[in-house]
Amino acid sequence: MHASRRAAQNGATPALVTAFRFAITALGGALALVLTSMSLLSLRVARQVITPANRRPDTRLLDLDTQAQTVTLQRTADTVLPGRYGLFTTGTESYVKVGTVLSADDETVTRKLLTHVGSGAHLAPDAAFSGWYFSHPDELHLDWTPELIGSAVGPCPAWRFPAGDGTTWVVQVHGRGTTRSEALRAVPVFHALGITSLVVSYRNDGEAPRSRTGTYALGATEWRDVDAAIGFARRRGARRVIVMGWSMGGAIALQLALNSAHRDAIAGLVLDSPVIDWRVVLDYQAGIMNLPQPVTRLAIDALGSEWGTAFTRAGSPIPFDRLDVVARADELRHPVLILHSDDDGFVPSDASHDLLVARPDLVELEAFEVARHTKLWNYDQDRWSHAISDWMRRHDLSGATADS
Structure with a gap:
């Protein structure tokens, strides 16, 4: 009232x-x-x-011409790239290699098949375009042996390609959501330099054992499995070890350079499209997905905080500060070669440029354009290979000049 x-x-x-x-x-x-x-x-x-995820389709297979040995794909920023690539599909073939772009319009791209596909073949429309190219060690036509690396989570499978006198090794570390086949492209480059390659797996990648939580730590724990691989190499005669990392493998390689018990044996790092600061990557990916800034900030806070582990089931917070190597640049002690495309499309090259500015005495950057994420070898194999070989020779890291 x-x-x-x-x-x-x-x-x-x-x-x-x-x-x-x-x-x-x-x-x-x-x-x-x-x-x-x-x-x-x-x-x-x-x-x-x-969360480790299976490979997801990122294009559509629109036509397969077994007579002309061509395939027509939905046009994307990747499928129109010049060079040689792989295509994951399902049906009578699970993986085929594709080469030259024969024609393209606003919606489609027709490429030459480099894997022979028989006339009775049927391939499903959903497909994933890949920079892998090589899917198995036999395709390199080099001697190799399967190995098992003992780590804290169990035996991690690896491939060893012996070369030179066996005193200089390169440990190859693949990226997030893929397997060690990703790194096979680099083996011939190092083999020609007389360097033994060890292509490794790590926890939760689908080949190595699963951790207790079954989740990625974005390099914060995975580096320990690769550290075990360096120990394996040293027991097999390696006196110097180069670590090459692809994408998240770059983050792992950098954590090795900062934390490894074998830092004295690490002679240098080669990083292809590397993650150098995860917060930069996550902000970029959120922008692509048109996520509001508050959503992105809360997601990063959840990943990096104790309270978030109950929801993410990560087991422990992601140490973003520890994984930010630009901020820790003064701790680096090894020469670093970065190969990165400025239109990467997945992991922006900003942090790679920032690391160069922070440590010009140690870091060299070979900046590509057009090549996209971890497809630099595919886009321009000669430039990519020469960049690595020249850098190795400048730093006296080829196997032919290994200390006796």
Whole structure:
């Protein structure tokens, strides 16, 4: 009664007051719903970042011409790239190699098949375009042996390609969401320099054992499995070890350079499209997905905080500060060669340029354009190979000049 009288005295009717209160309640409920939705989305994004996932289709196979040995794909930024690539599909073939772009328009790309596909073949429309090219060690036509690296999570399979006098090795570390086949492209380059290659796996990559949580730590724990591989190499006669990392493998390689018990044996790092600061990568990916900034910030906070582990099931927080090697640049002690495309499309090259600025005495950057993420070899094999070979020789790291 008193409220109604005051409302009337102020010129507001009881009905208007009721409507106002209802609007405030509804607005509060809507705001709570928005905040809840944003929180759930943030946690979902955080969980996806650290959860190993199967390869996902990223293009469509529109036509297979077995007579002409060509394949027509949906046009994307990757499928139109010049060079040699791989194509994952399902049907009578699970993986085929593709070469030259024969024709392209606004929607399609037709490429030459480099794997012979028989006339009775059927390939499913969903496909994944890949920079792998080589899928098995036999395709390199080099001597190799399967190995098992003992690590804290169990035996991690590896491939060893002996070369030279066996005193200089390169340990190859693949990226997130892929396997060691990704690194086979680099083996011939090092083999020609007389350097033994050890192509390794690490926890939760689908080949090595699963950790207790089964999630990625974005390099913060995976480096220990690769450290065990360096120990393996040293026991087999390696006196100097180069670590080459691809994408997240670059983050792992950098953590080895900073933390390894074998730092004295590490002679240098070669990084292809590397993750040098995860926060830069996650911000970039969020922009591609048009995620609001608050969602991105909350996702990163969830990954990096104790409270978030209950939702992400990561086991422990992701130490983003420890993984930010630009901020830790003064701790680096080894020469570093970075190969990165400025239009990478997945891991922006900003942090690679920042690391060069921070440590010009140690870091060299071979900046590509057009080549996209971890497809630099495919796009320009000669330039990529020469960049590595020349850098190795300048730093006296080829196997032919290994200390006796």
